[in-house]
Amino acid sequence: MAKTEQSEPRLLLLQQHEGNDSRVVKRSFLSSKFSTFERKHCDKASTSTKQHEHRVALLGFEIATLLGVSDLSRSLVLLAGMFHDTGKRYVKDPSIFLKNGKLSPADREIIEPHAQHSQDIILKELQHPFAPRIALIAGQHHELLDGTGYPNKCVGSEIDPRARIITAVDIFDALTNNRPYRQALSYRKALTIIHRDSGTKLDKDVVGALTTLVHNKQGRTHLNVQTRNHSFPFRTLAFH
Numbered sequence: 001m002a003k004t005e006q007s008e009p010r011l012l013l014l015q016q017h018e019g020n021d022s023r024v025v026k027r028s029f030l031s032s033k034f035s036t037f038e039r040k041h042c043d044k045a046s047t048s049t050k051q052h053e054h055r056v057a058l059l060g061f062e063i064a065t066l067l068g069v070s071d072l073s074r075s076l077v078l079l080a081g082m083f084h085d086t087g088k089r090y091v092k093d094p095s096i097f098l099k100n101g102k103l104s105p106a107d108r109e110i111i112e113p114h115a116q117h118s119q120d121i122i123l124k125e126l127q128h129p130f131a132p133r134i135a136l137i138a139g140q141h142h143e144l145l146d147g148t149g150y151p152n153k154c155v156g157s158e159i160d161p162r163a164r165i166i167t168a169v170d171i172f173d174a175l176t177n178n179r180p181y182r183q184a185l186s187y188r189k190a191l192t193i194i195h196r197d198s199g200t201k202l203d204k205d206v207v208g209a210l211t212t213l214v215h216n217k218q219g220r221t222h223l224n225v226q227t228r229n230h231s232f233p234f235r236t237l238a239f240h
């Protein structure tokens with residue numbers, strides 16, 4: 001496929017991002033297979049999707065770093081973040097993603113398969129030993145701990161801990177960016193909404209790390225949220 005102007009800068013930006021450990025990130029992208037997949041993905045994804053994925057990847061990587069996960073897991077979070085919505089290319093009416101208000105059952109039927117599509121596309125098209133793990137994380141990015149997510153209504157430990165990072169960041173990014181039907185919420189408001197689901201739908205350690213990061217970055221939120229010391233299940237769960 002022809003090289004596009006849109007694809008390379010995304011990888012480059014990731015590599016140059018100040019907050020990243022460049023050694024880890026560069027190693028993640030050493031394989032040209034990622035570049036090939038990236039170009040293909042960028043040719044098919046909308047600009048807003050690409051920008052959203054980019055932000056989710058970077059913030060997810062920072063959360064994983066704060067939680068003290070292995071270099072491999074940090075890289076997997078980063079890569080899954082970069083491609084988690086690639087399945088949107090198969091959604092027949094993408095305008096539904098921008099719909100205001102509660103989604104109807106018919107809308108959900110159209111939207112929800114995109115997570116499974118992402119998993120399938122990554123598995124099929126990314127020719128790399130990491131592909132099954134990246135695909136799983138991407139496929140679970142709308143699963144919620146209480147089983148009310150999609151596509152498989154996974155519960156608790158059925159959800160990969162790295163996917164839980166993408167889930168929380170995905171929601172945070174959606175809330176803090178403009179939509180056609182509303183202005184972006186402030187970080188403080190977004191965190192307040194996210195904290196309502198902490199420990200029930202969202203992993204509380206991930207929410208804690210997200211809160212810490214946002215506080216550190218902005219210094220202008222006023223939530224009084226205690227983040228506990230992150231000895232975190234990441235250290236005890238198998239990541240392979």
Ligand SMILES: [Fe+2]
Pocket residue numbers: 084085114115141142
């Ligand atoms: Fe999604």
